[in-house]
Amino acid sequence: MRAKAVVIEILSSRRPAGSHYSALIRIKTLTSYLSASTVGICAGVSGYALYTLGVMPSLATILPAETPINLTILDDTVVSASLVVFALALSLTLNRFGLRRCWRWILVAVVCVCGIGIAGFMFLNLDLLPIPLLFSGGLALLLTQINRLWSLDRQLARALFQSSQGANDSIGANARLASGLKLLNTVLPLSEAIVFRYDEIDSLQAVARFKGAAPNAQDPRRNSVWREGIDLCQRAATSGELVSQTSPGQNSSTVAVPLLHESETAGVLLVRLASEFSVDDAPLLEAVGSQFARNLERESFVQNPARTQSLSYFSQSGGKRKIDALNVLKAITVEQRCEASTLSHIDDGVAIAYLDGTIALVNRTLLDFAALTSEQISTMDIFDLLNKFRTDIFDEPAIAVRRVLQTGDEYEGELNFVPKNQILNLRISLLRERQPATANEPIGIAIYVKDVTATKEYEKLKSDMISLMSHELRTPLTSINGFAELLTADDTIPPQAREFVSIIANESQRMSRMINTFLSVTQLQRKDKQEVLKIPLRLDEVVRETIASLQPVAKKKRIRLMEQPAHRIPPVAADKGLITQAVKNLVNNAIKYSPERTTVTVSTALEAEAVRVCVEDRGFGIPAEAKERVWDKFYRVVREGQEKDEESTGLGLSFVREVVEQHGGRVDLDSEEGRGSKFSFTLPRL
Numbered sequence: 001m002r003a004k005a006v007v008i009e010i011l012s013s014r015r016p017a018g019s020h021y022s023a024l025i026r027i028k029t030l031t032s033y034l035s036a037s038t039v040g041i042c043a044g045v046s047g048y049a050l051y052t053l054g055v056m057p058s059l060a061t062i063l064p065a066e067t068p069i070n071l072t073i074l075d076d077t078v079v080s081a082s083l084v085v086f087a088l089a090l091s092l093t094l095n096r097f098g099l100r101r102c103w104r105w106i107l108v109a110v111v112c113v114c115g116i117g118i119a120g121f122m123f124l125n126l127d128l129l130p131i132p133l134l135f136s137g138g139l140a141l142l143l144t145q146i147n148r149l150w151s152l153d154r155q156l157a158r159a160l161f162q163s164s165q166g167a168n169d170s171i172g173a174n175a176r177l178a179s180g181l182k183l184l185n186t187v188l189p190l191s192e193a194i195v196f197r198y199d200e201i202d203s204l205q206a207v208a209r210f211k212g213a214a215p216n217a218q219d220p221r222r223n224s225v226w227r228e229g230i231d232l233c234q235r236a237a238t239s240g241e242l243v244s245q246t247s248p249g250q251n252s253s254t255v256a257v258p259l260l261h262e263s264e265t266a267g268v269l270l271v272r273l274a275s276e277f278s279v280d281d282a283p284l285l286e287a288v289g290s291q292f293a294r295n296l297e298r299e300s301f302v303q304n305p306a307r308t309q310s311l312s313y314f315s316q317s318g319g320k321r322k323i324d325a326l327n328v329l330k331a332i333t334v335e336q337r338c339e340a341s342t343l344s345h346i347d348d349g350v351a352i353a354y355l356d357g358t359i360a361l362v363n364r365t366l367l368d369f370a371a372l373t374s375e376q377i378s379t380m381d382i383f384d385l386l387n388k389f390r391t392d393i394f395d396e397p398a399i400a401v402r403r404v405l406q407t408g409d410e411y412e413g414e415l416n417f418v419p420k421n422q423i424l425n426l427r428i429s430l431l432r433e434r435q436p437a438t439a440n441e442p443i444g445i446a447i448y449v450k451d452v453t454a455t456k457e458y459e460k461l462k463s464d465m466i467s468l469m470s471h472e473l474r475t476p477l478t479s480i481n482g483f484a485e486l487l488t489a490d491d492t493i494p495p496q497a498r499e500f501v502s503i504i505a506n507e508s509q510r511m512s513r514m515i516n517t518f519l520s521v522t523q524l525q526r527k528d529k530q531e532v533l534k535i536p537l538r539l540d541e542v543v544r545e546t547i548a549s550l551q552p553v554a555k556k557k558r559i560r561l562m563e564q565p566a567h568r569i570p571p572v573a574a575d576k577g578l579i580t581q582a583v584k585n586l587v588n589n590a591i592k593y594s595p596e597r598t599t600v601t602v603s604t605a606l607e608a609e610a611v612r613v614c615v616e617d618r619g620f621g622i623p624a625e626a627k628e629r630v631w632d633k634f635y636r637v638v639r640e641g642q643e644k645d646e647e648s649t650g651l652g653l654s655f656v657r658e659v660v661e662q663h664g665g666r667v668d669l670d671s672e673e674g675r676g677s678k679f680s681f682t683l684p685r686l
């Protein structure tokens, strides 16, 4: 099949005039039309007012005429109406299309007004009001444009404040300053540290302070030290560089660090050290200083609550606040960059893509897994990257991504690269917004790749070792058991020796049972789900057969073993031998761990898409802390007053769970100590 050529054309946002796309204009809101109309009408009325007050120059005084003429003046209603209509038309046009699109039409209107005005004056002796019209029109255009800019500014301010407030962290700016000073104290011998911030009138103000061992209040030099410190701060702030001074013979030094954020000085950090300042500490102080600068930006934003946002366009403090908000956003971006850069230091491969498929971040490990260089990845999108991980089970990356986007569920796959002898665990998940306002909105796609080759090899080795050992143990055990049984039948052996031999026979039998169960669990664990032979099986029949075969065991303990009748149970796809053994284990346990003269009930029921088998007893029950662990291999519940059970291996329930999970089902346990237990499992119905 021939691959379809895909053409993606990026249309320039500056389309030539006359293009069919230019007809698409964003529909304006009704309020914007209302305010533009009000502005237009006001401009028209002001023009009319100035005209009637005679403030505007008359045409006759401007245009030269051979003989003084008596101009015919239009009726007042006509004048006011035409001024208002003209101003209204201009302001609505400007509001609708913007100055860039409609300046030609406005020019044409101005030329027409002038032309018609002059013609009326020259040929008809009539004042067709070109001057009031031009005045009202100009005023309407000016006010409408200011109104448009003002409304844009309001939108900008709202967006800025919302994003900087939403992104403001919960710790609080002052707490972060205090924490920073504490950090400095742990790494440097601080005797005092003060953070200064530039206030509104650009003078330095102390906002946070750390005091080490109490300075001597009577120290006569204290005042001069303080003055020197302030002087150092001024020098650091003006030069934008760290300034230090060591007191001669005092073994102490003072350092002033400008708090720089994006090359702007937000304040100064003054540090007095109880030792001589070493230049090696300069990068440390500068790094902490830049974090302080970000914290100060945040603090100044938090401390200056917006008063009247709507008038901020015309006010200096409003403008300042917008700059503060922008600085807070810049600070947050820097901190987020720091979060993102941690990903480059982890051993697992991580990539993040935006929802348009472009790659936002890829760490070194992932590049190594994909055998790509940084230059190659810069021209790739998420699909190109995922294509590098194609295997037989991950042959359609696009489908996996689509499923993640559609359902929001994570995709997980184990990719086996046989030639490279590498097994990678790949996860693709949807990243969601955490901000409360937009919570849960998808914002990106994350790819995690983990090399599990070593773990898999280790697991295989472990299970190989286990099964090898079990096989090796089984052969001598069979001989021990066989010969012991032979000896028990020998009448020539003294009775006491025969008793010992029968103990040997019983114990070796128990041991081989244990090994057999253990082997079957490990074998099951190594099998893939597809490997279990599944045929349609009716679980109620399995239950009936199991009950019949265990009736004698139950009778020995005078336990009533019964089946709860059920109607119309659909079949499941299962391996009959394994499932029968699992049900047998559950019923056997119920009998084993129940006192005499109790009841064990086995039921089968249909639940939505699954069939549940439930074994309920009135036995000893399982303590809450053991509920999770009873399914683990070799785990046995220790009960007071209950002697060690010879038959118990701690493998029965782990076998049940393994079998059920191999069939795509789930196990469940509900139990109360001293009252009984309810073990159950479900298998998907056919």
Ligand code: ADP
Pocket (backbone or CB within 6 Å): 585, 589, 590, 591, 593, 594, 617, 619, 620, 621, 622, 630, 635, 636, 637, 638, 647, 648, 649, 650, 651, 652, 653, 654, 677
């Ligand atoms: P085993 O019965 O061979 O010891 P299992 O894995 O079947 O091993 O069970 C693990 C532990 O769970 C047992 O030691 C037993 O104490 C507890 N247990 C299992 N079934 C029941 C039950 N029906 N009632 C009470 N305890 C049970």
